[in-house]
Structure formats: structure tokens, C-alpha cells
Amino acid sequence: MRQVLILFMSLVCYASFAQNVAYNPNKSKGKLYEYAQLAKAENGDININSILEDESNLKFTTLTSENQSVGFSTDNYWLTFDLENSSNTPEIYYLQTARPVTDVANLFQVANKNNITEFKSGDAIAFSERQVEHRKTIFKIELPKNSTQQFYLHLRSDGETLNLPLVLHTESQFWKSNYTEQLFLGFFYGLLFLATVVYLFFYTSLSNKTFLYYSIYVFSIALLQSALDGLIFQYLLPSAGFINDRAVLITALFSNFFLLKYCEYFLKVESISKTIKIAFKILYGIIIVLGVLLFINNETKAMVYPMSNVNGLMSLILILVTLFYSRYKDHKIDTFFSAGIFFLVIGLMGFVMNNLSLLPNNFVTLNSAKFGITFEVIFLSLSMTNLIKDLRLEKEESQMLALSKSEEVSELKSYFMSNISHELRTPINAIMGIAEDELDKILDPESKKNFEVIKHASLSLLSNINDILDFEKIEKGELKLRKEVFNPKEVVTQISKNWQRTAESKGLKYTLSISDSIPYKIEGDVERFTQVVNNVLSNAVKFTAYGKIVCAIKATEKENGLSEIIVNILDTGVGISTDKKLNVFNSFGQMRLNDKRSFGGVGLGLSIVKHLIDLFGGTITIDSDEGRGTNVSMKMEFKIIEQVNTKFKDSIAGVDINALKVLVVEDNLMNQMIMRKMLNNLSITDYKLAANGKEALYLLENNAFDIILMDLQMPIMDGYETTVIIRNNPPGNINKNIPIIAVTADATDTARQKVMDVGMNDYITKPVNRELLSRKINEHNKNVLKIA
Template identity: 40%
Template structure:
């Protein structure tokens, strides 16, 4: 018989036999690579239809579960956006389509005439279901975090599945090889999943027990299917449908595990909401605390400055003048430190922080910082020791300013929270080749330590040891937040831990490049009558603020061999340049009529009646990276931050005036 006489998913032929009649029939079977099973059964017509009805009830129940699970979990994916649900939903869909093809329903309803798709329907759906099964297991077990090497192995198997699929589609002669290939990859995917469960259990990683039971039933059903294919076990309804029983029970238990995942996600979401609510409440408290704290911290030095200044104004012959001036300077430095912390915090929050890498003498910079902090420690009768200078390279390339801020904040905290004992600093260096190094800093103190509940938030902004200590210990609570960001910006790490006895140990590692060239000899400034060799030079100050003009005038009185000309804005500065010879310009930026940006641009662009190369040092309170980039792009030579450090300004003026001849307007 060359054609089926009964339209059925199986190969069914009608045979009419009279009593005692014999007939011979020959069946020619050609395999396309799939295992061939040919149980020949003779059924009376009524018995055959009755058996078909029972099978349809079983198949309806089986496929109904799979389709329902697919639809439900795809909806869950849309609602929860968890990839495990979409992987699971598509796995269930394609495992159902594979069984649909294996049972002959795809052939019966869609391709009764056979053809390319009919021949490959089982394999195509098998490859796709294997792919989504692997992705589902990887996501559900979180292998990328829990067992990274198994995650990589799973990715390799997924690529093998995709390759098998492509070969089946695009290589016409591959059909006979695709069945053993699909079986082999299927065994490997299943073995990988079992290995994942064993290893994660060995690591005591929690796995949903229903997920394990689902995989167990899948393995049992797969084993029964293989044994039945090779006629190792007796052929029956249960052995013929062993894979279906295994897959059905697998889907049931995996669905329960997915329900547990929904419960866990819901509980996690509720926990996150509670945490967010708690954080919102904490932030409100922190903001209120911060506003109160900043008011206190800024008013305290201002109160001292104004009080001492008022005293000096009323009593011109005041005693202890030097001591009172020192109080004003110290309070001003504290005030400036708070302002700089707020500005640094603002820059970090905006994501605009960047490194200003230059070559500098590491040992000299550290000695300057440590000597300043040592005086603070000794004022509290604390011991202060430093070890490891001899192991450090002399010159490195990095951000000198940020290194100073990191050390000053950490040492300030160590001294602030230590009332007895002392502070120990250990310095170390690990070379990485000729050009790179890791600079290690360990700071140990014998202070009050950090409570466990605060240790997890110690690097967040506006946090201190506790909200209640904001009056006991001064500061804005921004220091460690700034330190953490600057350390990470320099490619380093920072850790804080309580000592076993008392106090805190802070470990900082920072990555730098080592300066290969020998240190250049310093250009000594030649003093003339006790002052530097700048006699007779004329300096133009472009500054609109009267108080800032007064500050510069007071500095120049100390340097009585320098001539100072003042312009109230950029326009006046250009007019002064037309009238007389000027050797150097001190340029403010924010001025009326014409600001410093425009004035600098006109001078460097040759649109002012003065030499284009005249040195320009910008003097401004705007120390942001954006401003620095812009002024140097316009052609400024250097930058000095307000409030002005007199010694720094004098050294910079000497640098440019000694390097260039005076310019004639």
C-alpha cells in the first residue's frame, strides 16, 4: 500500500479479512535518522476508535497544561519583566510543539502531504526548546553570580544548539545527522543542568526544591523515552508516553517553583518598598540634620571671625594681635574647607569629577600634609607615628590635590574621633613594572570605632557615626563620601574596619604612574633686599569686587617692589593695556560689562592693543573643571583659587615674569 487509507496521525491501514483468510503485506521503511519503532497491532474498528478517544483525552490534558503554563508565564513576564518567565514560557511552548510533532499531530493537521517542514518539525522545535531550557536554567539559578564557569559552559551549549539549528535549516543533507546531534546536545544540556544543581547544593546555595523535583522528573521521563526507543523495556501505553509523563510532571513542578519565584519577587519588592520608605524617612532626617548642621558649622567660624575683627577694629592697640590673627586664619580655613566639601559633593553628584594628573614630588607632598596633621594630633596629646617613607618613589604622576584631600579627610576623622592613644600611619608601595605602582596607605587609630549598623552606610553622603553626634563632633558628614569617590576615580580601593581592641583601621590603595625622568633642579628665587627679584614690574589686576581688590593691595604692600594697577572689569583692563606697559595680568572671571573670559579671548586673539603673549593668571573662586578647561582653552597661563594664597600667587608671578621679558604696550 503506497497511501494511507485512514487519515490519522499514525500509519493506519484498513485490512478486510474473511474468516480463515490469509493475506501477505510488505512494508518498506526508510529512516530519516530518527530511531525506528514498528510495533504492528491489529485492532477491530470499534476498539481502535475507543483507544483513539482515550488517547485524545490524555493528549488534551497534556497539551492543555503546557499551553496554559506558556500563556500564564508570558503574562507574568510582561508584568514582572523577569527574564526567567519569558525563557520558561517559550521553553514550555516549544516542548509542547516538539511533542505535537512527535505524536504526528503536526503531520496530521498541517502537513498531511509531507515535505521539508514535516520532515524537520521535530528537530526544529527540539533545538529551540533546548535553547530556551538552557537560558531558563541559567536565569533561574543565577549562574552568572553563583557559578560563573557553569554560566560560561551554558553559553557554549546555547551556541552549539544555535549552530545545530542553523545547520538543519541551511544544509539540506544534514537531516540524517541532525537526530543524533540533537540527542547528543540534549543529553549535554540535561547533564549541565544536573551538574549545576549538584555544585550549587555543594556550595550550600539555596535552590527551590520544586525546581529540583521538576528536573528529576524530566530526567526520568527522558531515560524511559530512550530505553523505550531502543526496545530495552516492554512497549506499553506508559512506556510509549514516558517522555510525556516526565515532561508533564516536570512542567507542574517547575510551574510551582515559578510560583514560588513570583512570591519571592513580591516579597523582595515589598522589602525594597519598605527599604525605600525607610531611606526616604532617613533622607528627610538627614536633610533636616544637614541644614541644621551646616548652619551651625558655618556660623561658628563666621562668629569668631566677626568677633575678633570687631575687637581689632575697636581696639587698635590690641594685645595678642598675632594670636587673634591666627584665630581668624584658622576659622577662615575651616570655613573654606566646608565650602570646598560642599562644592566637591556637588561636582560628584553631577558626575563631573575628573583627575588633574601632573608630575609631583610624592614624599614632599606627604610630609607637608602629615606635618600639618601631626600638629593637630599633638594638640590633643595623641601619639602620631609614620612609617614607610623610604619605600616610596620620589616623583609620581597623578592628581596631587585629590591625594591631599583624601589624606586630610581620613586623618581629620582619625584625630577627631580619637581622644586617647594615637594614630599610626603605614605607607607602602607595590611596583607594577617600570611605569606603574600601587600606593598603599594604612591609618590606624584608637578612637571610638564605628557601630555595625553605620558601617554599611559609612561612605554615603551626610552620614556620621550617628545623627545624635552632630554636636559632639564637628563636620558636615561629607568627608568619607568625597574620599570614596576620589579613591575610585584614581583607580583605587578603600576599606574601613573596626580593630579587635579599639579604634578603626582604614586601608587605601591608589594607582599611579611613576615619573621616569630625574627630578628637575628647582629654580631658586634670588632675593633682593629681602624680596624676590621682581622689582619694577607692573601688574594689572582686573577685579570688580572692592574687598578682593583690598586683599590684593594688602599683599602688594608686602611686596613693595611691585607696581599694582586695578581695573574694575575686562573693558577697563583693555583700556589700561592701551595706556601703559604691563608685565602680567591677574584676571578675575565674573565681572560686569566685560568678563574675564572675553577679555582673555581678545588679548590672545590679537584684538587688544597689547602683546598677545603677556602672561595671564586667572584669579577666581570658580574652581570647577569646566571653568578650568575653558580658561586654558582661551589661552590663560595659570590659575589661582580664591581666597588667595599670597605665597602661591607670588611664586606663580615670579615663574612667568622670570621666564619672559617685559612686554611693551
């Protein structure tokens, strides 16, 4: 009991001492707060005069700590203390108090009741109105020599935590402390700015939202700290006002929101737990509600301060729970991320405990949030570096998978194109074979006309098929020209005959002019040359309703054994208007010109022609006017093989039926029939048919053949497999060097290359041209064929 009484008396004496003793910065023991008193003003209208006249009824009590806090409050508080200068010279001090975001901070220096000086600070007034234009709540105090001055400090906040530190600096101490803090703040905000820019750059490069949310979170943290430090007030909103009054809360809510979004994406919450995902959504909803309350009125704004702090604490707890749950479920959690969150929690806990006066007021505790955020940013940046590495590895794996899929799709596409070519050309081969066979017979005019229509329609269909198959290769730049020896006169004459019949059936006058300057044989891609001339002639006939069509071909001999073949095709058709000429070489240009319904066609003709002539290294020019017809001039260079015909015409006609033994390997019954007719017309009667490669091998073991005409796509054993066996491991007495000519409906480059790779000698596409077949057989069997 005696000890309690002594303690009570000590407190009474201490209170009396604090009330009656002035603080002398040079002589007094202890700190300023021990000589100061605090009172809460129940009446907000109290002013300095009412206090001095003892009319305020304020009850002052001693401060209990260096950084005493009254918590979240909108009340008015008054502090009082006396300062003594016992020297013979005036002294200047800087008083640091409250937080930079405190609304009202007014200091009254009382020499006597009639001599009162007021100094203003706080962020409810313009920055320029502060006594000391500094981001913190700073007052400059001048103490006259040999005097004691009484001071009253009026503080009020708008609901934010109100701290009551009283730190007195000499002028040199103040500026030294200020310089040290500027260095720290420069490093802190520089780090945040750098992290913001770097990870925003990563987001634009990688398009991963984790980087975007982290970048915005770091930026909002920088804004929050700059608001708490008074930097936004000093540099961005120096006129105070509505936004500045809410800057801390706005930036705090943004920081909270984007911290949650970043953690949600980084930790992949949606794949971890639906319950945790719902918890995140609830906190997002609370943040939105707090954002609305912030702008309703001052009363709701004051409520947001403690609620946003509680929500921030709940957010940290949820993030920690997510971390522990992820580890419990054996989900891989980056170590640096865990460390970053740990430092963030420690830093914010220090910040909150300092606000609640549970930790002493010093440089570390006042900046604990900054320290925590700094370490958090460093460690989270390291975790983001790991994320970049993981994304790179994942991207590499995705690229490998995409490459594998692309190769698979390419193989499927090649298979599809090969198959579609085979399936389309096979029936055309049969149709054209029968038509040509019938046209060789003596027919009445009506029947001959009908078979000519069938043949012409088949050729048109074949041309369209070629265009469609070539279109994709042209677009991808994969179409390549082949080198074959051919007679350009024969090619143009054959094409011309086909279109002459159609032109004359429309009542058009058709003229073909072939100059003697045309070489007898040239080297080039006969199929593409045919395609070029055929497509232009097709357009001429298609777009001409009356008048004439003239096809003229001539040649000019060039250096290095080259010949420039010039093909001119003139018509008196509808012509091309000036505006439509811009699209004349575009793919599906006819459809753009709305001519599809009037004239038909797939719309690829001139586009294919232009690409092919470019491949030939030639040129195409179109001279046309609407309603006056069109003149198309094409120039292509070819290597001259034989200028004039110095030999007898190649033929198999008249060959002894026993002179040539042919094995035809073909599964399609209709194509078997066509090959029979074609060989018979070539006077080749010693031939056998095999429906697949297995049958072919059996016939080769038991018969002697001079040449094989091999289809590619067959059941049981296809042409490729059969050729590989013949060339590498032939059974029995099969001649491994027997000439093999591929006769296939697969017109793709892939098939042509594969034919050569497996060891075949040549390649012919269906529909089979009789003259071409004759020439190919002749070329590969000169030792057994007799020239007619």
C-alpha cells in the first residue's frame, strides 16, 4: 500500500512539474513531450483566446509517449508547452509534429495575452500558406533571448490516424535530417518507378496480366507513400481541395485492389480453390464499396479510414492463407514471392503498430512500411524474374509443340492435297480418255460435236483444278517451275483447238497465228506454260459475246541460247474499266468486280497467270478499255533445245507388237480401260495389268517386261513401296533397273519429288496425254523401240 501511495504522489509531482516547468533545449533533461500536455476539445469552436481566458474548460493531461497517437479521429486536440531560451542571443528551432496528411496543424506562440503569433500548416490549406513550405508538418520557432514563450498547438484530422510527436531540431540538425531522408526517399521512389516501368514493358512484350497487375500495384504503392509523405500535396495538388483530401484513401484502395489481383494471377488462385477465389471476389467487392463511400460525404469518408485498414489486413491474411494452402496442396510456390509477402506483412505491421503508439517513434518505425515495401519489391521482382524464366521455358515448349503440330498439319495438308488431286484427276482421266478415243473414230457430226464438248469441258475442269491446287503454293511462295523439253507450237495448237470450238459455238471468229520463229523444242515447265496460255484464252472466250479472238505466238532469239516467247491474245469482249484494272491481278478479282454471276469461273485465272509469269521471269501487260475489248501480251524466256526439227517425228506407231512389253500397274478399272485403249492406239499390244504392287511383283517374277507404268495410290501395296522393293531388294529374277514411269492423278510437288526419291525414272500426270506418253516411253526405251 505504501508503494502505491508513493507511485501516486510521484505522478502528481510529475504532472505538477510538467505543467509549471518550461523546456530548455540546451539544459532540460528528457524530451519535449515530457513537458507538454494534451487536451481533447469537445467543442470544435474553441480558439486560442478562449483558452487563454480560461473559458474553454479544456482538461490538459500529460503525454504518455514520444509518438502518442489518438487513433482514427476527426476530433480537435490542443497541446501546450513552454520553451525557454536562457542565452543572450535569439535561438531558432524547427518543430516537427503530426503527420504530413494531418488536415489542421496551427501553432500559436504566446509572449503574453496581447502578443500572439499564429503559424499555419496542415494539408487543408494551400501548400504556399504553410509557414514552412515543407512536405512534413514543420514550424519554424524563434525564441527571443532570455525569455520563456508559451505555445499552443491545434491539431485535427479528417478521420485518419492522428499522431502527436513533438520533435525539436536545431536548424543544422533539421537540414541534416532532411538531407538524409531525401537520399532514402530518392532510392525508395526510384526503385518503385523502375519496377513499374520494367514490368509494364514485360507485360507489353509477354501479354501476361501478372506483369500488368504487378506494375500497377507498385505504381499505386508509390502514390500511396507519396501521399502519406506529403509529396502529392507538395508537387501535384498544392492547392489542397477535394482530391488531395482523399488522396491517401484513393491510392490505398488501388494498392489493395491490385495487390490482390497480382497475387490472384501469380498464385493461380482459380486453379487452387474455388472458395479462396470467392474470398478474393468478396474483398474486391468491399474495396469497391469503400471507394463509393469515400465520395459520398465527410462522415462516410471518415468511416473509410479504419475500414480500409481492416480490409488491407484481411487481404494480407487471405494472401498468407492462400500461400499456406498452396503448399499444403503441393503447389509450387516461388520462394522469392513468399519472402516478398513476408517483408510486406512485417513492414505494414510495423506501420500500424507505430500508428497505435505500440512502437517508439524513430526513423525505422516511421518508415517501416517503406522498408517492408522496398524488400517486398526486391523479392517480388526476383520472383517475377523466375516467372519470366518459366514463361520462356513454357513458350519454348509451346513453340516446339506448335512446330510439331505445324509439321503434322503440313503433312496432313500434303496428304489431303495429294488425295484430292488423285480423286479429281482420276475420273477426268477416264472421261478425257474415252472422249479422245471416240474422236479418233469416224463419227457423225453430231456425235463428234458432243465428244468435243465433253473433252473441252474436261479440260476446263482440269484447268480449274490446277488453279485451285496451285493457289496455296503460290500464296506461300512454294510453287517451283520444272524443267522439261517440249514443243511450244504443239502446246499452243492443242490449247487453241480446245477454245476455238467454244469460240465458234458462240459465233466468234477465231484466228491462230504461229510464227516460224518459234523454236522446235525448248526447255521449261510445259504444264505451267500451258496453264498461262489456257487461262488467258479462257478469259478471252468467256468475256467476249461477239466479234473475234486472235491468238498470236512469236519468238525472239536472245543471247545465251535463250528464246523469248511472246503470246498475244486479243478479243473484242467487254473490256476492263480503269478502276477495275487495279484488281485485275488480285486473287478472286472477278468476285470483287461482281462478275461472278455473269461469267462464272473461280476468280483465280489472271492471278495465277501473273504469279506464273513472274516465276518465268517474264512480263504481262493488259491493254483494255471498257466496251472495246482486251489485248493481253505475255513474254517468257526459255532455253532453246532445238531450233528446227531435224529428226523424224517420234512415234511408236508401227512398232512390232512383240517389240515392247509393258506392265501397267493401276487399281482403278476405268483407268485400266483407258490405258488399254491408249496403248492399243500406240500399237502396243503386249501388256499386262496389275491392280496393285503385290500383283505387279508377282507378274515381274514370272514375266519379262521392258517398262512399267506405275500408279501411286493403290490398295495392299502402293506404287512407292513397290518401286522401293524393285530397286533395292527385288525377289526372283526381277530386273532392278527396269524403267518405271509414274502415271498418277497426284499432281503435287511432294508426290513428284517422292517419285524421284524412291527411284522412278519419270512422272506423268492424269489425264494422260497420248503424245506425251508416247514420247516418255520412247525416251526410256530407245534400245527396244523402232523409229517409225
